[in-house]
Amino acid sequence: xxxxxxxxxxxxxxxxxxxxxxxxxxxxxxxxxxxxxxxxxxxxxxxxxxxxxxxxxxxxxxxxxxxxxxxxxxxxxxxxxxxxxxxxxxxxxxxxxxxxxxxxxxxxxxxxxxxxxxxxxxxxxxxxxxxxxxxxxxxxxxxxxxxxxxxxxxxxxxxxxxxxxxxxxxxxxxxxxxxxxxxxxxxxxxxxxxxxxxxxxxxxxxxxxxxxxxxxxxxxxxxxxxxxxxxxxxxxxxxxxxxxxxxxxxxxxxxxxxxxxxxxxxxxxxxxxxxxxxxxxxxxxxxxxxxxxxxxxxxxxxxxxxxxxxxxxxxxxxxxxxxxxxxxxxxxxxxxxxxxxxxxxxxxxxxxxxxxxxxxxxxxxxxxxxxxxxxxxxxxxxxxxxxxxxxxxxxxxxxxxxxxxxxxxxxxxxxxxxxxxxxxxxxxxxxxxxxxxxxxxxxxxxxxxxxxxxxxxxxxxxxxxxxxxxxxxxxxxxxxxxxxxxxxxxxxxxxxxxxxxxxxxxxxxxxxxxxxxxxxxxxxxxxxxxxxxxxxxxxxxxxxxxxxxxxxxxxxxxxxxxxxxxxxxxxxxxxxxxxxxxxxxxxxxxxxxxxxxxxxxxxxxxx
Amino acid sequence: xxxxxxxxxxxxxxxxxxxxxxxxxxxxxxxxxxxxxxxxxxxxxxxxxxxxxxxxxxxxxxxxxxxxxxxxxxxxxxxxxxxxxxxxxxxxxxxxxxxxxxxxxxxxxxxxxxxxxxxxxxxxxxxxxxxxxxxxxxxxxxxxxxxxxxxxxxxxxxxxxxxxxxxxxxxxxxxxxxxxxxxxxxxxxxxxxxxxxxxxxxxxxxxxxxxxxxxxxxxxxxxxxxxxxxxxxxxxxxxxxxxxxxxxxxxxxxxxxxxxxxxxxxxxxxxxxxxxxxxxxxxxxxxxxxxxxxxxxxxxxxxxxxx
Numbered sequence: 001x002x003x004x005x006x007x008x009x010x011x012x013x014x015x016x017x018x019x020x021x022x023x024x025x026x027x028x029x030x031x032x033x034x035x036x037x038x039x040x041x042x043x044x045x046x047x048x049x050x051x052x053x054x055x056x057x058x059x060x061x062x063x064x065x066x067x068x069x070x071x072x073x074x075x076x077x078x079x080x081x082x083x084x085x086x087x088x089x090x091x092x093x094x095x096x097x098x099x100x101x102x103x104x105x106x107x108x109x110x111x112x113x114x115x116x117x118x119x120x121x122x123x124x125x126x127x128x129x130x131x132x133x134x135x136x137x138x139x140x141x142x143x144x145x146x147x148x149x150x151x152x153x154x155x156x157x158x159x160x161x162x163x164x165x166x167x168x169x170x171x172x173x174x175x176x177x178x179x180x181x182x183x184x185x186x187x188x189x190x191x192x193x194x195x196x197x198x199x200x201x202x203x204x205x206x207x208x209x210x211x212x213x214x215x216x217x218x219x220x221x222x223x224x225x226x227x228x229x230x231x232x233x234x235x236x237x238x239x240x241x242x243x244x245x246x247x248x249x250x251x252x253x254x255x256x257x258x259x260x261x262x263x264x265x266x267x268x269x270x271x272x273x274x275x276x277x278x279x280x281x282x283x284x285x286x287x288x289x290x291x292x293x294x295x296x297x298x299x300x301x302x303x304x305x306x307x308x309x310x311x312x313x314x315x316x317x318x319x320x321x322x323x324x325x326x327x328x329x330x331x332x333x334x335x336x337x338x339x340x341x342x343x344x345x346x347x348x349x350x351x352x353x354x355x356x357x358x359x360x361x362x363x364x365x366x367x368x369x370x371x372x373x374x375x376x377x378x379x380x381x382x383x384x385x386x387x388x389x390x391x392x393x394x395x396x397x398x399x400x401x402x403x404x405x406x407x408x409x410x411x412x413x414x415x416x417x418x419x420x421x422x423x424x425x426x427x428x429x430x431x432x433x434x435x436x437x438x439x440x441x442x443x444x445x446x447x448x449x450x451x452x453x454x455x456x457x458x459x460x461x462x463x464x465x466x467x468x469x470x471x472x473x474x475x476x477x478x479x480x481x482x483x484x485x486x487x488x489x490x491x492x493x494x495x496x497x498x499x500x501x502x503x504x505x506x507x508x509x510x511x512x513x514x515x516x517x518x519x520x521x522x523x524x525x526x527x528x529x530x531x532x533x534x535x536x537x538x539x540x541x542x543x544x545x546x547x548x549x550x551x552x553x554x555x556x557x558x559x560x561x562x563x564x565x566x567x568x569x570x571x572x573x574x575x576x577x578x579x580x581x582x583x584x585x586x587x588x589x590x591x592x593x594x595x596x597x598x599x600x601x602x603x604x605x606x607x
Numbered sequence: 608x609x610x611x612x613x614x615x616x617x618x619x620x621x622x623x624x625x626x627x628x629x630x631x632x633x634x635x636x637x638x639x640x641x642x643x644x645x646x647x648x649x650x651x652x653x654x655x656x657x658x659x660x661x662x663x664x665x666x667x668x669x670x671x672x673x674x675x676x677x678x679x680x681x682x683x684x685x686x687x688x689x690x691x692x693x694x695x696x697x698x699x700x701x702x703x704x705x706x707x708x709x710x711x712x713x714x715x716x717x718x719x720x721x722x723x724x725x726x727x728x729x730x731x732x733x734x735x736x737x738x739x740x741x742x743x744x745x746x747x748x749x750x751x752x753x754x755x756x757x758x759x760x761x762x763x764x765x766x767x768x769x770x771x772x773x774x775x776x777x778x779x780x781x782x783x784x785x786x787x788x789x790x791x792x793x794x795x796x797x798x799x800x801x802x803x804x805x806x807x808x809x810x811x812x813x814x815x816x817x818x819x820x821x822x823x824x825x826x827x828x829x830x831x832x833x834x835x836x837x838x839x840x841x842x843x844x845x846x847x848x849x850x851x852x853x854x855x856x857x858x859x860x861x862x863x864x865x866x867x868x869x870x871x872x873x874x875x876x877x878x879x880x881x882x883x884x885x886x887x888x889x890x891x892x893x894x895x896x897x898x899x900x901x902x903x904x905x906x907x908x909x910x911x912x913x914x
Contacts, residue, residue: 354668354670354729356670356673356727357668357670363670375712376712376715376716376719377709377712377713382712386705386708386709389705389708389766390704390705390766393759393764393766396764397764401911403764404753404756404760404907407752407756408749408752408753408756411708411711411748411752412748412749412752415715415744415745415748415749416745418715418719418744419741419742419744419745422719422722422723422726422737422741423738423741425723425726426726426734426737426738429670430670430673430723430726430727430729431726431729431734432729432731432734433668490703493610494687494709496610496611497610497611497614497618497683497686497687497690498683498687500611500614500615501614501618501679501682501683501686501687502679502683504615504619504682504683504686505678505679505682505683505831506679508659508827508830508831508834509663509675509827509828511659511827512658512659512660512661512663512826512827512830514663515662515663516662516663516664516665517662517663517664517665518664518665518666518667519664519665519666519667520666520667521666521667521669521728521729521730521823522730522732522817522822522823523730523731523732524732524817528667528729528730528731534731535731536731536734536735536738538734538738541738541741541742542742544742544888544889544892545742545745545892547889548889548892548893548896
């Protein structure tokens with residue numbers, strides 16, 4: 001176990017270092033090295049997970065090694081970090097083929113894997129924060145490898161993440177005031193005094209910034225437009241969710257133990273609800289599909305926070321399961337979106353359309369992941385959302401009157417999610433081909449389709465066999481309390497019924513006459529082929545929503561970035577510094593005037 | 608195995624028969640309101656058989672698998688909902704936790720089938736129609752969810768349909784209180800929109816979009832859409848009966864009463880359909896997010912106070 005644990009940290013780190021010092025020209029070598037390293041790490045993570053669950057079935061037993069600790073939660077998160085790392089490196093080997101400085105790119109990815117695993121298995125708070133800080137740096141470096149605008153958004157991400165690291169440090173200092181230990185596993189603080197609440201909020205804000213909850217989400221949409229697509233699929237979509245929610249889970253369950261109906265639980269639920277609705281409303285009106293997906297990456301965090309905020313076992317398990325599901329389908333969406341970008345060379349929705357015929361595999365993967373994220377049964381998103389709803393209902397039974405608010409926000413948010421994914425599917429894959437023809441419209445190389453297909457498969461497996469596989473293996477063992485699923489939504493039965501239904505539909509087709517022929521579309525007697533401008537791209541579908549009086553006002557403010565803490569902070573800082581820069585304008589006569597005025601003042605005072 | 612039998616029997620045959628009969632009532636009443644004679648009782652069945660006999664037209668350059676799969680998506684989900692509703696009505700103990708939420712989710716899928724089908728037909732008119740359908744779903748989903756919470760709140764926070772039914776059979780139907788009446792009104796309009804009937808038929812809008820999302824469908828694929836619509840005409844009023852009237856009662860006088868309730872809901876839907884002009888989609892959005900949502904919230908507040 002000891003060697004395995006250390007090698008999961010050291011292997012990606014050392015091989016990343018090797019890749020970093022490779023000559024720039026050796027692209028293939030860097031790529032091969034990264035694939036081997038990430039695969040080896042994945043295998044090691046599997047081994048750690050197997051060993052953990054084989055020998056230490058008892059939930060209370062945890063494996064410790066000086067500053068490290070492996071319990072069920074960290075073993076399962078490390079397993080998925082390994083999986084995502086491997087899939088992203090595999091995907092990058094196709095997507096990033098023509099980019100420059102590949103050796104550095106792979107080095108950063110490998111270091112990210114290493115630091116993420118380190119963060120989840122470290123038991124010492126300071127060590128945890130060190131790994132967490134390294135992740136901020138690699139995030140900055142990876143985002144900055146995108147388009148020419150990327151450094152600005154990378155800086156934004158770095159400032160928000162770095163600032164929240166300072167908050168974590170502050171929260172940690174407060175924790176240290178209350179408890180003499182630095183080992184995470186030994187800290188148990190009741191949320192009774194103000195200092196404890198303060199430190200919880202500081203640590204939670206750190207988790208929010210990492211996972212992208214409001215109001216600290218703004219780095220995700222900004223970097224979506226500029227960062228390389230695999231980076232978006234790797235960090236904001238999957239790894240940062242795993243890590244951010246891991247931290248939130250650790251602090252709210254292990255360290256502080258939040259209670260239902262407490263102020264902290266209310267705080268988390270409010271943040272979660274606002275994040276769900278506001279982000280999905282922003283997603284509805286986006287024109288750039290990567291930006292649209294990134295707003296969903298924000299919106300989904302709301303569900304996880306809402307689930308953990310209910311503070312009852314089923315809700316927390318739902319939040320944790322949603323974190324896993326979100327990582328799976330969101331990276332699948334980004335990667336299959338990346339396939340489209342790879343062929344079409346654009347991420348503008350109005351320039352895409354009708355690609356389903358040319359890229360069937362990508363389309364199917366994308367469609368499955370969008371059904372999952374919209375919570376359509378029997379895919380995985382439905383099960384975890386259902387558990388969160390159950391958590392909210394359980395919370396309602398304890399006497400709070402606010403349950404309809406939380407539940408309606410969560411359910412309505414999922415309808416809006418469906419709406420914006422329908423828009424994406426229309427604008428990218430179905431609908432009319434764009435007026436400007438896409439020259440290179442065909443399926444991407446097989447190596448780029450492996451990851452989306454595996455992830456789409458996981459969406460189905462985690463949905464259909466939810467209780468048998470992910471809940472039994474990963475989620476329930478990670479919970480401290482015992483959970484039963486009696487009378488639960490029976491996903492496998494529903495799947496069988498859906499298959500029978502498919503059969504019935506098929507029989508109806510067979511009952512009909514089997515003659516079929518292709519005809520021209522009816523558009524009032526015109527010929528579609530001769531009128532390529534008759535093409536509602538879909539990007540404008542939901543402008544009706546934007547024109548509703550109150551929403552119009554909010555959208556306008558949001559587009560002026562009035563709700564963006566970073567932008568507001570920037571404005572405040574520049575406002576103050578503009579005063580100084582006005583004084584220090586570098587013109588000699590001005591300085592002379594100031595010196596003269598100063599002398600006069602001094603004279604007046606002294607004399 | 609018994610589930611599959613229930614699924615095929617209740618989910619398909621019973622609801623198809625009932626739905627087609629109700630669609631006959633709909634056509635007959637509409638005709639009488641317009642001083643026409645109206646079709647004979649078997650007309651809806653004949654229509655389906657006729658459609659099955661027609662050849663299948665596929666739009667050129669469209670994504671054919673999605674085009675043919677979308678109608679089936681709708682019918683499957685309606686079958687699952689019907690099966691669930693029948694099961695919990697007949698055997699309230701067969702309910703499982705959260706089946707109400709499952710029903711709510713599955714009730715969105717028929718619209719999703721229409722939307723995907725419209726998108727897949729590569730016709731600009733279909734795209735516009737489907738986008739209107741999507742906006743309509745967004746519009747009515749919020750008041751619909753809130754109105755469904757009223758029975759949940761009144762039955763002591765139960766999201767099991769079986770418990771909602773047995774609570775009502777013990778303490779009386781929810782429609783007899785103020786909150787029940789208000790949320791019933793809200794849910795009636797939402798059901799009207801779910802069914803795509805006037806005044807909320809902007810997705811098909813025969814006069815401007817020539818059928819909208821369904822414009823390219825013909826033959827068997829159109830027949831499946833028609834079947835789905837007919838089944839929804841049965842399932843959605845049935846859902847209201849379960850939520851607000853305590854489900855169908857099968858013995859004696861109570862059976863007559865619940866049947867009358869069911870027919871009354873259908874007549875209300877038909878009357879609304881025949882006395883209103885079509886709204887624009889932005890008007891529908893404002894209608895549902897404005898007055899309907901406020902009414903639903905009011906109903907919830909009243910329900911919280913036990914009224």
